[in-house]
Amino acid sequence: MEPDQLMRVYERLLARFGPQKWWPARSPFEVMVGAVLTQNTAWTNVEKAIRNLRAAGLLSARKLVGAPRDVVAELVRPSGYYNVKADRLLSFARWFWERYGGRVSAMRGATQELRAELLAVRGIGEETADSMLLYALGRPVFVVDAYTRRVLVRHGLLGAKAPYSEVQRFFEERLPRDASLYNEFHALWVALGKDVCRPSPRCEVCPLRECLPDRVCAT
DNA sequence: ACCCAGGTGGCCC
DNA sequence: GGGCCACATGGG
Numbered sequence: 001m002e003p004d005q006l007m008r009v010y011e012r013l014l015a016r017f018g019p020q021k022w023w024p025a026r027s028p029f030e031v032m033v034g035a036v037l038t039q040n041t042a043w044t045n046v047e048k049a050i051r052n053l054r055a056a057g058l059l060s061a062r063k064l065v066g067a068p069r070d071v072v073a074e075l076v077r078p079s080g081y082y083n084v085k086a087d088r089l090l091s092f093a094r095w096f097w098e099r100y101g102g103r104v105s106a107m108r109g110a111t112q113e114l115r116a117e118l119l120a121v122r123g124i125g126e127e128t129a130d131s132m133l134l135y136a137l138g139r140p141v142f143v144v145d146a147y148t149r150r151v152l153v154r155h156g157l158l159g160a161k162a163p164y165s166e167v168q169r170f171f172e173e174r175l176p177r178d179a180s181l182y183n184e185f186h187a188l189w190v191a192l193g194k195d196v197c198r199p200s201p202r203c204e205v206c207p208l209r210e211c212l213p214d215r216v217c218a219t
Numbered sequence: 220a221c222c223c224a225g226g227t228g229g230c231c232c
Numbered sequence: 233g234g235g236c237c238a239c240a241t242g243g244g
Contacts, residue, residue: 043225080240080241125228161234
């Protein structure tokens with residue numbers, strides 16, 4: 001696909017779904033907490049967990065590091081995998097506190113260096129790291145998730161087993177390196193995945209058809 | 220009673 | 233280095 005073609009897809013999605021206003025959060029730290037909690041989980045459940053953490057006053061690295069594991073687990077219970085996620089939140093909070101004093105403004109390094117640091121934290125994989133970089137730090141990193149894959153694979157634009165880095169490159173090598181664009185584009189792609197490009201698809205109304213006349217949705 | 224949701228790490232071969 | 237598996241709640 002040509003770069004200008006992908007930009008037209010973006011315009012079409014924006015016209016269809018409107019601005020998505022991601023990431024819904026009150027602070028960059030809350031974005032990072034949400035990025036962990038939303039792993040394979042519906043966002044509505046994450047909202048409940050974040051409300052619990054806020055009510056307990058734990059939405060800062062300083063407070064979170066001092067919280068007992070079982071207390072955190074109980075608070076994040078609505079988001080599922082609550083034992084796993086309590087450990088992941090605490091390992092992230094410990095790293096963030098010790099490495100950066102719990103201050104997002106201290107994360108000034110090169111994007112790829114920061115990415116490597118994040119990936120070294122237990123419970124932070126590629127999507128979570130990239131979500132933090134883009135939505136908490138405003139770095140131009142395109143986020144890849146299950147929706148992104150599904151839409152691309154269905155339209156035959158990528159193989160089903162394409163690794164994360166390849167899916168990411170698909171967007172980054174065709175788009176200007178612009179964090180605002182990546183922000184909105186990823187969110188719109190999720191909107192598309194939730195709407196017509198569901199597991200049980202309604203491809204007859206897929207807005208991509210107008211931009212990709214040579215592509216036929218596979219399912 | 221199913222299926223799905225803004226993944227990740229461990230273990231196996 | 234890929235293929236399974238556990239992890240768990242809440243909504244359709």
